[in-house]
Amino acid sequence: MFTTRPTLQGTFGMVSSTHWLASQAAMAVLEDGGNAYDAAVAGAFVLHVVEPHLNGPAGEVPVLVAPAGGEVRVLCGQGVAPAGATVAHYRGLGLDLVPGTGPLAAAVPGAFDAWMLLLRDHGTKPLDDVLKYAIGYAEHGHPPVENIGATVETVRELFETEWTSSADLYLPGGEAPRPGRLLRNPALAATWKRLLADTAGARGREARIEAAREVWRTGFIADALVRQAQRPTLDTSGTHHTGTLTAADLAAWSATYEAPATYDHNGWTVCKAGPWSQGPVLLQQLALLPSELPEHGSADHVHLLVEGCKLAMADREAWYGDAAAVPLAELLSAPYNAGRRALIGDRASYELRPGSPGGREPRLSAHARVVATDEPGSIPMGAGEPTVAKRPTSPVPGEPETAADGATRGDTCHLDVVDRWGNMVAATPSGGWLQSNPVVPELGFPLGTRLQMTWLEEGLPNSLTPGRRPRTTLTPSLALRDGVPVLAFGTPGGDQQDQWQLHFFLAVAARARVRGGLDLQGAIDAPNWHNDAFPGSFYPRGMRPGSVTVESRMPRAVIEELRRRGHEVTVADAWSEGRLCAVARDPETGILSAAANPRGMQGYAVGR
Numbered sequence: 001m002f003t004t005r006p007t008l009q010g011t012f013g014m015v016s017s018t019h020w021l022a023s024q025a026a027m028a029v030l031e032d033g034g035n036a037y038d039a040a041v042a043g044a045f046v047l048h049v050v051e052p053h054l055n056g057p058a059g060e061v062p063v064l065v066a067p068a069g070g071e072v073r074v075l076c077g078q079g080v081a082p083a084g085a086t087v088a089h090y091r092g093l094g095l096d097l098v099p100g101t102g103p104l105a106a107a108v109p110g111a112f113d114a115w116m117l118l119l120r121d122h123g124t125k126p127l128d129d130v131l132k133y134a135i136g137y138a139e140h141g142h143p144p145v146e147n148i149g150a151t152v153e154t155v156r157e158l159f160e161t162e163w164t165s166s167a168d169l170y171l172p173g174g175e176a177p178r179p180g181r182l183l184r185n186p187a188l189a190a191t192w193k194r195l196l197a198d199t200a201g202a203r204g205r206e207a208r209i210e211a212a213r214e215v216w217r218t219g220f221i222a223d224a225l226v227r228q229a230q231r232p233t234l235d236t237s238g239t240h241h242t243g244t245l246t247a248a249d250l251a252a253w254s255a256t257y258e259a260p261a262t263y264d265h266n267g268w269t270v271c272k273a274g275p276w277s278q279g280p281v282l283l284q285q286l287a288l289l290p291s292e293l294p295e296h297g298s299a300d301h302v303h304l305l306v307e308g309c310k311l312a313m314a315d316r317e318a319w320y321g322d323a324a325a326v327p328l329a330e331l332l333s334a335p336y337n338a339g340r341r342a343l344i345g346d347r348a349s350y351e352l353r354p355g356s357p358g359g360r361e362p363r364l365s366a367h368a369r370v371v372a373t374d375e376p377g378s379i380p381m382g383a384g385e386p387t388v389a390k391r392p393t394s395p396v397p398g399e400p401e402t403a404a405d406g407a408t409r410g411d412t413c414h415l416d417v418v419d420r421w422g423n424m425v426a427a428t429p430s431g432g433w434l435q436s437n438p439v440v441p442e443l444g445f446p447l448g449t450r451l452q453m454t455w456l457e458e459g460l461p462n463s464l465t466p467g468r469r470p471r472t473t474l475t476p477s478l479a480l481r482d483g484v485p486v487l488a489f490g491t492p493g494g495d496q497q498d499q500w501q502l503h504f505f506l507a508v509a510a511r512a513r514v515r516g517g518l519d520l521q522g523a524i525d526a527p528n529w530h531n532d533a534f535p536g537s538f539y540p541r542g543m544r545p546g547s548v549t550v551e552s553r554m555p556r557a558v559i560e561e562l563r564r565r566g567h568e569v570t571v572a573d574a575w576s577e578g579r580l581c582a583v584a585r586d587p588e589t590g591i592l593s594a595a596a597n598p599r600g601m602q603g604y605a606v607g608r
Helices: 020-031 036-050 087-092 111-122 127-140 146-154 156-161 164-170 186-199 205-218 220-229 247-252 280-288 299-319 334-341 494-510 520-525 556-564
Strands: 008-010 013-017 061-066 073-077 256-258 261-265 268-272 415-419 424-427 477-481 484-490 547-551 568-572 581-585 592-596 604-607
Touching: 008 013, 008 604, 013 020, 013 036, 013 581, 013 592, 020 036, 020 127, 020 415, 020 604, 036 061, 036 111, 036 127, 036 186, 036 415, 036 424, 061 111, 061 477, 061 484, 073 111, 111 205, 127 186, 127 205, 146 156, 156 164, 186 205, 186 220, 205 220, 205 247, 220 247, 261 280, 268 280, 268 494, 280 299, 280 334, 280 494, 299 494, 299 547, 299 556, 415 484, 415 581, 415 592, 424 477, 424 484, 477 494, 484 494, 494 520, 520 581, 520 592, 547 556, 556 568, 581 604
Parallel strands: 547 568
Antiparallel strands: 008 592, 013 415, 013 604, 061 073, 061 424, 073 256, 261 268, 268 477, 415 424, 477 484, 484 581, 581 592, 592 604
16 A cells, blocks of 8 residues: 555664654664663653653653563653642632642653653663754754744743743744744753753762752752742633642652553553553453454444444543542443443444443442533633643633644644564653743743643542553553564544544555565554544543544545444545554564654654
8 A cells, every 4th residue: 555654674773752853863862782671761851852742841641661571661751749739729729720820730740750760770871872963952952843833932922921931932033933043942951951060979870860860859950840830820710720740749759660450452462651641541442342453444333433432431531540449441341331231333423431340330430421522611622632731711721632624733742663672662652742831930841731631520430549650641661472572553642542542553554565574554544533532631621522634535435424323423534634654574574664654744753
């Protein structure tokens, strides 16, 4: 089949990420003798610089780690709610939802510590070796992608009137970043240089990394983050609020390892983060599939996957979260999913239908059934990640994933690496966007907003709870054959991540091999789609029952058949659905491969 690019193949190392500079920086580390984990950390810190509208050091990241010959582990870089972040506190402020921006939405930052833990435990390079690429681009500049400037323009008034530290960085002289002019972040470069200077006296590679973790938790970085959290800040509620993050919260938290959630499907074992993320949604969708699938890409196929996704996402709303025990074994069990599969009919469902695993009664947030419409003053259609601080009078209080004209907006990053020794890693960094909170002037980056995913109602699995993780949409994937890691993949996209990843994975599993390897690029390039028929994870958290958004490259006959079956089909731009990345390794031959998404014209795979 036609593809926009070849699936890369080689034997030395492969990287795929959502920005070419991050991919190349990671590859440079491999060329310098580093392993996949060294490369991933270097690439991740470059992503903070070159995609500041999509991620930052004070955001979060789940990482799937597959050491050669070892067990797959999840490295959780999702911080928890601060000790003062209670439902009662937010309700006392007159809030029904956690604001989409500002310090009230800030969890304990998780990304930095996760990357340091990965480097300490699995890497080989010194700290300065992996940070030098990010420092160089921050200090000397990089040519910004167009969407950085476009994002800044959406919040220009806010930056100029309220978040002035952000205006200083992203609107110097009143001009937003644009391609063809270098974008610098001297404060960020100075932060990492000071971090290296403050830790230079530590003896040994691991000791220096530990010292860096302490600087983040209790040193000058922690001090600046807490000062910022305590500054009154205008957020999406239209009011100025201070946050709940304290020095004690930062000092007490660290990234952790845990076992992945897994599901076996046709000889594959798919690994995801646990139900504190939406990761098991992909596993549930696999469990809902019948033994025989319709032709890939047909109307029957799309209908089946859309309806299965609705059921899995309804279960996400009722059962997933870190604030309560999750009956994951029952949710993935064959008897439970046989019963759920029977709910899929020939017509599109417009209902939110969570199940009752083990006979338990599902409970949803009172807000969960709020429908997004185009009516003035209502929840906007397609509101999603990343949310942008705008006054309530704005016709667009939240940024859409896909605008009415089909234009796709970015939201997150992704990075996959495999090295010549067989080490593999998949990571989805996000949060701490330039539009999430004001830039901390001393540091050059903002706080995150992941608490907006929690509910301000007690007793739900995803209720706002001190010391508990908000249920994140971030969800990288690893797939094994016969117990051996073969494929690492993922995508940005908020609630769409485990939709696009399912479509990709099934395409890889169904398609013929290309040049002796998996057809990664063909699976990425195939026409894609998503639905929003469930509560959105991002403020203002509406849903669109019956919705399906498809790329215009989808065959017209398929689109018309979906409409005949009752789906509310929106036809978007030809290349608007997904930003997938993938790397693979054939355990029999040692051949490595990689591919990246052409949508948005910035994701690239490199390797040899």
